[in-house]
Amino acid sequence: EAQVTQNPRYLITVTGKKLTVTCSQNMNHEYMSWYRQDPGLGLRQIYYSMNVEVTDKGDVPEGYKVSRKEKRNFPLILESPSPNQTSLYFCASSPRAVSYEQYFGPGTRLTVT
């Protein structure tokens, strides 16, 4: 089944404790992206990747890192999480940047206390 998977689905952590949210797609897509969803704000892009080893900042990159060492994986790293990073995170992929559909993962709900 073609899909985007994320792990973990739920995470509660404390301020300053490094964490990684994994994202994997099995559709051989070139383009991958991370969004955060906050009430009243819709989804905002954090980082994106056009292809392996090519990443760039989205609209809200502060406090996050990403890497794209393999085509299928695009982990999101929070080196020192803070409470304002409490949010619902979505990974998405598409065949390429100029595509008319992005495929979203199920989401990761992160709480930082």
Place this chain on the structure above:
Amino acid sequence: GDSVTQMEGPVTLSEEAFLTINCTYTATGYPSLFWYVQYPGEGLQLLLKATKADDKGSNKGFEATYRKETTSFHLEKGSVQVSDSAVYFCALSDHGRKNTGKLIFGQGTTLQVKP
């Protein structure tokens, strides 16, 4: 910068009622427009799209027409069902000068359909 504005929710309707969710956009280029739907506990799924002015996107009984003159992309359905209860997001993607593949979303509109 580019932006999308949706009507605020929640929207509560009875089954078989007519649905309209308003969406307007601001963009400097020639965006593609989308409606995504998010069912409880799930990720977003593409509901329909339109890539140029006057295009009509349709899927599962939902429709939306790309109106460049009014910069709008309102979502409509003639007869909603309980299973349509979800959060609906209007979004745009500007494949212009710097194509980042970014989707710009509205804030989402929650639809609740009662039997």
